[in-house]
Every structure is written in C-alpha cells, then in structure tokens.
Amino acid sequence: MSDPDHRALRDAFGRFATGVTVVTTRDAGGGAPRGFTANSFSSVSLDPPLALICIGSNVYSAPAFKAAPHFGINILCADQKDVSAIFASHADDKFEQTDWYEGAHGVPLLPGSLATLVCAQHRLVEAGDHVILIGEVLETQTRDAPPLAYHRGKYVSIAPRQAD
Numbered sequence: 323m324s325d326p327d328h329r330a331l332r333d334a335f336g337r338f339a340t341g342v343t344v345v346t347t348r349d350a351g352g353g354a355p356r357g358f359t360a361n362s363f364s365s366v367s368l369d370p371p372l373a374l375i376c377i378g379s380n381v382y383s384a385p386a387f388k389a390a391p392h393f394g395i396n397i398l399c400a401d402q403k404d405v406s407a408i409f410a411s412h413a414d415d416k417f418e419q420t421d422w423y424e425g426a427h428g429v430p431l432l433p434g435s436l437a438t439l440v441c442a443q444h445r446l447v448e449a450g451d452h453v454i455l456i457g458e459v460l461e462t463q464t465r466d467a468p469p470l471a472y473h474r475g476k477y478v479s480i481a482p483r484q485a486d
C-alpha cells in the first residue's frame with residue numbers, strides 16, 4: 323500500500339472506539355518487566371477462556387512476549403491516561419515510572435486497573451506486520467470505575483447515561 327492508502331486505512335481503523343490496555347510480561351527466565359500500551363485487545367472465547375492482542379513489528383518488547391509462557395492484560399480506567407502514555411513510549415524504565423506489583427506466574431500487573439487478566443500463551447499467529455498473541459486466561463480481577471477509551475487517535479471519556 324502507498325502512503326496515502328496507509329493514511330486512509332489508519333483513518334478507517336481509527337473510527338473504531340476502543341478501550342486501552344497495557345500488556346505486560348517479563349524477559350526470559352523471570353527477568354526484567356516489559357510492557358506496552360495496546361488497544362488491539364479482544365475477547366475471543368469463553369470456553370476455553372481466550373483473549374488476544376496484536377503486537378506490531380516495531381514493538382521493542384515483541385521478542386519478550388513471543389518467548390514468554392505468561393503475560394498480563396491490564397484494562398485501564400479513565401484516570402490512567404498517564405500510565406497509557408508511559409507504556410506507549412519505547413522507554414526502558416517504564417516500570418520505574420509507575421506502580422506495579424507481581425501477579426500470578428510472576429506477571430507484572432498495574433494497580434488501579436479496571437481489570438487484570440493473567441494469561442498463559444495459547445498461540446502466536448503471524449499476520450502481516452503484526453503478530454496476534456492469543457492467551458488462555460488463568461486469573462482475573464475487576465473493579466468498577468469509568469474506562470479509558472481511545473478514538474481517532476485521542477483519548478476520550480465514556481460516561482454511562484443517566485437513563486441507562
């Protein structure tokens with residue numbers, strides 16, 4: 323695709339409003355925590371419990387996610403915009419800039435998230451310039467708060483309507 327076509331495709335994809343997640347894991351052998359912001363999250367299956375995220379070829383932590391037996395998905399709430407920005411950078415000290423704790427299987431998790439999912443790697447599917455990482459969900463935690471949402475390249479607010 324030429325550059326103008328890429329622009330049109332990004333513009334079309336960006337019309338889809340999403341939540342925002344930070345996906346987390348560790349380097350091989352329980353090493354350094356790694357993570358990046360992702361809005362490509364999707365639930366896949368209830369039985370077995372599966373979820374996916376798509377990892378771009380430009381993501382520095384991609385090799386860690388491909389190799390790791392476990393990873394975490396942190397679904398962000400409205401007041402975690404700064405956390406999203408930290409994990410959307412290529413910085414190598416992201417986990418020094420934010421609070422985190424160790425969940426099951428050593429997976430780094432972010433406190434204050436709307437939901438955390440600890441997953442075992444189920445399948446990796448190469449798809450163009452991304453790899454689809456499918457996880458089997460082993461553990462979940464949830465709390466109630468307004469979500470962080472993303473639309474047309476910007477963070478947006480979603481509030482429940484009074485009548486709903």
Ligand SMILES: Cc1cc2nc3c(=O)[nH]c(=O)nc-3n(C[C@H](O)[C@H](O)[C@H](O)COP(=O)(O)O)c2cc1C
Binds near residue numbers: 357362378406412472
């Ligand atoms: C709202 C938002 C959503 C994003 N979603 C994805 C995504 O689903 N997949 C992806 O590969 N990159 C996504 N990115 C870009 C990565 O977060 C970014 O490339 C990050 O720097 C990767 O971290 P790393 O290179 O340190 O591993 C997103 C960025 C933002 C701001």
